Amino acid sequence: MEDPVQHQYFVLNKPCGMVSQFISPDGDKVGLLGELDFSFPKGIHAIGRLDKDSEGLLLLTTDKRITRLLFESKTPHKRTYLVQVRRQVTEAALHQLQTGIEIIIEGGRVYTTPPCNVQVVSKPEALFADPFAYAAQIESSWLRITLTEGKFRQVRKMVAAAGHRCMRLIRVSIEDLHLDGLQPGAIREYTQEQYFSLLHLVDPETKCQAGL
Known part of the structure; x- marks a missing residue:
């Protein structure tokens, strides 16, 4: 054997x-x-x-x-990301991200994301070297987003739909x-x-x- x-x-x-x-x-x-x-x-x-x-x-x-x-x-499995976005995130945009927001997925279809855990957080102090250090003077916010699904470029599409360009996206845990x-x-x-x-x-x- x-x-x-x-x-x-x-x-x-x-x-x-x-x-x-x-x-x-x-x-x-x-x-x-x-x-x-x-x-x-x-x-x-x-x-x-x-x-x-x-x-x-x-x-x-x-x-x-x-x-x-x-x-x-x-059985869904949680994935958590730290996301830096341009400008300050408003309560309205945060609510959209938390409760579901429309994005375009494969085939050009409109998809509403399910509710997920999104929090505004301080810039992580122990964060690794920033590959975009040149953008340090740009006004930005940091979000901690936990999802249980992962459609193509979903996190980037979500923050863009809420009116914020994604500057940096780091998956910190599964x-x-x-x-x-x-x-x-x-x-x-x-x-x-x-x-x-x-x-x-x-x-x-x-x-x-x-x-x-």
């Missing part, structure tokens, strides 16, 4: 300007995950991708179950898996038990934490 496959599980603090791919479909070799100074195992891939201009927590694993259990599950001081470009490895427990992953067939 063959031994079960031993998968590996990582978190990367993805820097701004890097795409969430190891291979570009366009043949572009600049800004790919493979440029990181890390020896990745065969079969590694990113889950819950961040766009090129976004930063923060990105899941990397050889375990193909994670996508199904995390993003295709009937469920109880946090950046916890991980520097941009740095990678942290977890055991299977830690990964599944922190992400609150449950196997729908066994009703138990998957892999445990």
Whole structure:
């Protein structure tokens, strides 16, 4: 009997300007995950991708179950972002974001986002180096947004629909898996038990934490 496959599980603090791919479909070799100074195992891939201009927590694993259990599950999983937007956010705009706002999604359809947790917060004191430091004099606000869905560029579209341009977007956590001081470009490895427990992953067939 063959031994079960031993998968590996990582978190990367993805820097701004890097795409969430190891291979570009366009043949572009600049800004790919493979440029990181890390020896990745065969079969590694990113889950819950961040766009090129976004930063923060990105899941990397050889375990193909994670996508199904995390993003295709009937059980919603929380994702939290720190978002810097132009100008001061009014109470009216904040209410729109909290209670549901219309955005345009794939196919040009109008979609109303479900209620979510949005708070105006102070600029994070322990924030990593700002890639847009040149914009320091621009009036801005910081929001902490927690969603349980992730349509394409949803957070950016939400703040734009509320009348605010997104200046910086950082995913800081998925469920109880946090950046916890991980520097941009740095990678942290977890055991299977830690990964599944922190992400609150449950196997729908066994009703138990998957892999445990």
